[in-house]
Amino acid sequence: MLLRIAFLSLWQHRRRTGVLMVSIGLVTALMVVMLGVGEGMNRSLVESSTTLMSGHVNVAGFFKVTAGQASPVVTHADEVIAVIRKEVPELTYIASRGRGFAKVISDSGSTLIGLGGIDITKEQGLQKALHVKEGRLEDLANPGSILLFEDQAANLNVRVGDALTISAPTPRGTNNTVDVTLVAVARSMGMMSQFSCFLNEGTLRQLYQLKGDTTGALQVYLPTSELETVKKVQARLREGLIKAGYLLMEDDPRAFFFKFENVSREPWVGQKLDLTNWHDEVSFVAWTVDLMSALSFFLGAVLLQVIGVGIMIVMWISIRERTREIGTLRAIGMQRTSVLLMFLTEGFLLGALSTLGGAVLGVVLSFALNAAHLGLPIGVQFVLLSDTLVVIPTLQWVLATVLFISSVVTLISVIPSFIAARLKPVSAMQHAG
Numbered sequence: 001m002l003l004r005i006a007f008l009s010l011w012q013h014r015r016r017t018g019v020l021m022v023s024i025g026l027v028t029a030l031m032v033v034m035l036g037v038g039e040g041m042n043r044s045l046v047e048s049s050t051t052l053m054s055g056h057v058n059v060a061g062f063f064k065v066t067a068g069q070a071s072p073v074v075t076h077a078d079e080v081i082a083v084i085r086k087e088v089p090e091l092t093y094i095a096s097r098g099r100g101f102a103k104v105i106s107d108s109g110s111t112l113i114g115l116g117g118i119d120i121t122k123e124q125g126l127q128k129a130l131h132v133k134e135g136r137l138e139d140l141a142n143p144g145s146i147l148l149f150e151d152q153a154a155n156l157n158v159r160v161g162d163a164l165t166i167s168a169p170t171p172r173g174t175n176n177t178v179d180v181t182l183v184a185v186a187r188s189m190g191m192m193s194q195f196s197c198f199l200n201e202g203t204l205r206q207l208y209q210l211k212g213d214t215t216g217a218l219q220v221y222l223p224t225s226e227l228e229t230v231k232k233v234q235a236r237l238r239e240g241l242i243k244a245g246y247l248l249m250e251d252d253p254r255a256f257f258f259k260f261e262n263v264s265r266e267p268w269v270g271q272k273l274d275l276t277n278w279h280d281e282v283s284f285v286a287w288t289v290d291l292m293s294a295l296s297f298f299l300g301a302v303l304l305q306v307i308g309v310g311i312m313i314v315m316w317i318s319i320r321e322r323t324r325e326i327g328t329l330r331a332i333g334m335q336r337t338s339v340l341l342m343f344l345t346e347g348f349l350l351g352a353l354s355t356l357g358g359a360v361l362g363v364v365l366s367f368a369l370n371a372a373h374l375g376l377p378i379g380v381q382f383v384l385l386s387d388t389l390v391v392i393p394t395l396q397w398v399l400a401t402v403l404f405i406s407s408v409v410t411l412i413s414v415i416p417s418f419i420a421a422r423l424k425p426v427s428a429m430q431h432a433g
Helices: 002-012 014-053 077-087 124-129 137-141 150-156 201-208 224-243 260-265 283-321 323-331 336-372 378-384 395-412 414-421 425-429
Strands: 057-066 069-071 093-105 110-118 132-135 145-149 163-169 175-186 196-200 217-221 270-277
Touching (some): 014 283, 014 395, 069 260, 077 217, 093 124, 093 201, 110 150, 110 201, 137 145, 145 150, 150 175, 196 201, 336 395, 336 414, 395 414
Parallel strands (some): 110 196, 145 175
Antiparallel strands (some): 057 069, 093 110, 093 217
16 A cells, blocks of 8 residues: 555656656666676686686795795696695696796887796686787797787787797896797787786796796686685695695785795795785785775765755655645544655655666666777776776676665655654644645
């Protein structure tokens, strides 16, 4: 009965109701889209980080020839891999990645880029994630080969087949160079593809004068169904490596390049392993995802405050116009609680219908934006972590938005509803209107 009365009341004042519903619906649609952008950033972050920089769990570390000189390498990698396979039998595969940071030089320019030394035949995830625009990914199996992303290739003014020179300091403190050939150009993947590239693993070892059983990091990839257990796997693997006799660094949830200064100050020499997960390795950019979600709710809250004032004014006007009606209902026996619930139901119905319509609009807009494949400027790519606008309106965020805004609109209706419930029947029936 209360729902029927509330619906008829809203329908009776449909012009005013329509304006409010459109306003609330637009706020809902905006929040759905913005939260979808945040989720798109999160998905892009996971995809790009586990493709370019990290596995789901990483076994890396530092080797120190002297107390003050550290290199980000893992020695006797095959023995470490055997322990990993024993402790994490559910893994999908292990990728051995060399790590480096060097100057890449072309005939027309140079740039500093992070290097990833890979065996492309063992990089299942990388082959699926990279979109090659020019050349062949398989050619990275050849010694002296390198892959750049399109923005890097444009900055260096090179195409597939062009020669490049890489210059970098070796762990022994001397500079070394190696000549490479560009064999593939891949589509950019947002911010993290701006400062990383891939070259043949043997070529990276040649550049840094490393032994064949030495690598930069062992990246462990888990099945999709096991991604929620990353931290548990990390803890289990840590215990297993300690039992196997390896020295491990203290847990430090940061990317490896932030640890050089601390490691260089420590007095030990030799090998120490370091365990991280994918989120640790990209923690320096992960804050942008949280910021986008917080910004969405903040903007929605500000807009709701403005609309909330309008809702309260409209409901006060509605109460004034229906004062005699309220008096009549009270006179025939309707209790104050029922009057209160009647107006709260109007607020709830207004919020529910508006947010449902706004959520549908937001989802449609999200799909339309994805279908448009909107390219992003370089500056925006650094924030959104992708070269195109990606909006993913998950069911969880859509429901959260609908419940949040519906609840706020209903709560805004409380004060006017209390005013209506407190009207005395005699005074209300004598009201002139």
